[in-house]
Amino acid sequence: MTIRLRLAALCAAALVLTGCGAVITSPDQVTPEVYVEQPSVSPAAAKRFGDDKAEQAYQEVTKFALEQAFPEAFLDPAKKTYTAAELTAGVAPHLTPTAAQGWSSLVTLALAGDADAQDSLRILQFYNVDDPGSELPPDGDVLVRQQITDATVDVEEPSGDSPERLLVSFRHEAVLAYAEAGRPYELDVTKTMSYWLAPAGANAGSTWLIxxxxxxxxxxxxS
Known part of the structure; x- marks a missing residue:
């Protein structure tokens, strides 16, 4: 069975967001827990921001994705209730102030039952595993492995009211282990993601913000 979701980061024009084990950077190890491929940096990105800053942006975004795309605390099928604080704490510090306001609005809508808002959250931060027959695997370890490939770093030129952004895109795959009636099975999750980044301010905890x-x-x- 395959479920395909086309998820835009924003489902309402009023919202602003339009939109682990050791990290292995060589595929020599068979089935590593975490594998991150080196990105292809466009000449435009290298010229505008420099190779070092473009690489730093990629490292920060992939670190965010590996830590927040599949939070361990959110992968238990038995967990059915979430708070705004839970859904915000790991994400908001990595967003621009305007984007953080949009995320907060999405969280409010999602907790009120808005399915589109829930999908918009889930594409960035997987949560609320909706499978009544599922349970944790015997060892309790749901997240088996992650890998990030097909990565590019580019520049999106300013257009209208949209300022220039650094654009990081990649393919993010993960394997999640569950059981149903004592029988193990896995979810193979594949995400194709794009992040538009802005330089962070002096007081931010990172160089770039989403x-x-x-x-x-x-x-x-x-199965």
Whole structure:
């Protein structure tokens, strides 16, 4: 079974967001827990921001994705209730102030039952595993492995009211282990993600902040 979702980061024009084990950077190790491929940096990005800053942006975004795309605390099928603080704490510090306001609005809508808002959150931060028959695997370790490939770093030129942004895109795959009636199965999750980044201010905890995002998520059951 394959579930395909085309998820835009924003579902309402009123919202601003339009949009782990050791990290292995070589595929020599067979099935590493975490594998991150080196990005292809466009000449425009290298010229505008420099190779070092472009690489730093990629490192920060992939670190964010590996830590927040599949939070361990959110992968338990038995967990059915979430608070705004839970859904905001790991994401908001990585967003621009305007984007953080948009995320907060999405969280409010999602907790009120808005399905589009829930999907918009889930493409960035997987949560609320909606499978009544599922349970944690015997060892309790749901997140088996992650890998990030097909990565590019580019520049999106300013247009209208939209300022210049650094655009980081990649394919993010993860394997999640569950059980149903004692029988193990896996969810193969594939996300194609794009992040538009803005330089962070002097007091930010990172060099770049996420101004918007967009993506597509495919989920296949492997029993």
């Amino acid at each position: 101004a918007s995002y967009d993506g597509r998520m495919d989920v296949a059951v492997d």
